[in-house]
Amino acid sequence: MRKKILISIAAVLLIAGALLFTFRDPVKTMVSKMSLQDKITQMLMMDFRYWDESLEEGSDQTGFTEMNDSVRSILNQYQFGSVIYFAQNLTDTDQAFQLTMDLQNAAMENNGIPMLICADQEGGSVYRLATGTALPGNMALSATGNIEYARMAGEIIGSELNALGINTTPPPVVDVNSNANNPVIGLRSFGDDPQTVGTMASAVIEGMAKHNVIGCAKHFPGHGDTSTDSHYGLPIVEKTKAELLQCELNPFEIAVSQGVEMIMTAHILYPMLEPDRIISEKTGQEEMLPATMSDDIITGLLKGELGFSGIVVTDAMNMAGITDCWTPEQAVITAIQA
Numbered sequence: 001m002r003k004k005i006l007i008s009i010a011a012v013l014l015i016a017g018a019l020l021f022t023f024r025d026p027v028k029t030m031v032s033k034m035s036l037q038d039k040i041t042q043m044l045m046m047d048f049r050y051w052d053e054s055l056e057e058g059s060d061q062t063g064f065t066e067m068n069d070s071v072r073s074i075l076n077q078y079q080f081g082s083v084i085y086f087a088q089n090l091t092d093t094d095q096a097f098q099l100t101m102d103l104q105n106a107a108m109e110n111n112g113i114p115m116l117i118c119a120d121q122e123g124g125s126v127y128r129l130a131t132g133t134a135l136p137g138n139m140a141l142s143a144t145g146n147i148e149y150a151r152m153a154g155e156i157i158g159s160e161l162n163a164l165g166i167n168t169t170p171p172p173v174v175d176v177n178s179n180a181n182n183p184v185i186g187l188r189s190f191g192d193d194p195q196t197v198g199t200m201a202s203a204v205i206e207g208m209a210k211h212n213v214i215g216c217a218k219h220f221p222g223h224g225d226t227s228t229d230s231h232y233g234l235p236i237v238e239k240t241k242a243e244l245l246q247c248e249l250n251p252f253e254i255a256v257s258q259g260v261e262m263i264m265t266a267h268i269l270y271p272m273l274e275p276d277r278i279i280s281e282k283t284g285q286e287e288m289l290p291a292t293m294s295d296d297i298i299t300g301l302l303k304g305e306l307g308f309s310g311i312v313v314t315d316a317m318n319m320a321g322i323t324d325c326w327t328p329e330q331a332v333i334t335a336i337q338a
Contacts, residue, residue: 011045011084011264012314012335030113038079043336045082045118045313049089063088065095067102075106082116082168085128090119093131093164100165116214121157122171124187132160138173142190142200150190150200154207154215162211169208170264170313172201174217174251175224184229194247198254205260217255218264219315220302221291222248226268230321234290236269241301244273253306261310263302265292265335267321273297281330290321293331295338 031039048071050061064071065088083103090096100117107115119128124137133156141150154172161169176197177189190197205215219230221244226235239248252263267290274294277286291297292314302308314335315321322331 011082011316012043012332034079041078042081042113044080045084045116046080047084047086049086063091065089065091066099067106072102072106075103076109076112079112080107080115081113082118084118084120084170085166086120087128087130090128090130096129096131096164096166104165116168117166118168118170119161119166120170121161121166122173122188123153123157126171126188129160129164137187138190138200138204139177139187141204142196147199147203150203151207154204155210156207157204158208158211158213158215161208161213167212168214168216168262170216170218172204172215172217173219173223174198174201174255175219175222176247176251177224178247179225179227181227182224183227184231185224185226189224194250195254198251201251202255202258202260205255206258214261216262216264216313217252217260219266219268220252220263221266221270221273221297222252223266223268224248230267230315231319234267234269234321234324236271238271240272244270249306252302256306256308260308262313263308263310264313264315265298266290267292267315267319270294270297273301278334280325281327283325287325289334289338292317292322293326293334293338298338 034042048064051064051068052061089099103117104114107113121127121129122138123135124140135153135156141153157169157171161167173185173188174197175185175189176194177185177192190200201217205217208215222237223230223235225237225239225248228235255263269288269290271288274289274291274296276296277288279285280287298312302312317328317331
């Protein structure tokens, strides 16, 4: 039977200015020598979540847990900037470490660039490692009132990811838990006080950084005051900028001031921040732009007004908050333009 890998673009890395950090001349030199294809693929975070043993519709899917010739060939051919793990990829410590090493070795063949290897290890209800320390969720950490516990949690997460060769993680959630009907944030938030959320989240990120793991503040400009899960629909927040600055945006301002290196966008409509509409290639109608695809929100607000100069990464581009209204091509292109 012919084998097929199921691959999806898990996210798009929207990088401020040049493709990679430009603090050092060798990096600028490296980027200047890249082909256009390599510059594009460096901006993509892929997932190899499942391994399908056949091409037959409805066939059983198993997790991709060990390197094979097909994936090795893909990573040799395309200079992807990142790969993200899901729980289906990780079964135990030895397996996770070996898979990470094999992916990196495949990416670095022929003088390739090492990848960001990512796993969503929040603690609490969201985790990817099959082994390791079971940590309380963010709301439980915040309830202690002890910022050192948040920093320690970040260190534990960072040390365990680093031991497996995983160098990036999308947490922590920096959303303010301001809507009791929110179906996706809840206990993942540090609470309903914006200052506390920003301070505790920054401490977690600091703890991760001690073990050379890049943390990420999500979901900009805020997923706390929604009653729809953007995995399954497209939420809308009707707040003004002034209202958002008092609540949702405040933790992100704190994280930026504390040197956060990566911020993730939300697939959420904020009509008071982004009034523009464009014709969707999928629906044929004018559609409002979610934050992930909004230049007013990403370039204007996040980079311009808040002064963020690190990496902007989208939430997964196969979530319903994007796919209900947009083709993959239009969504990715518009997000990069934003």
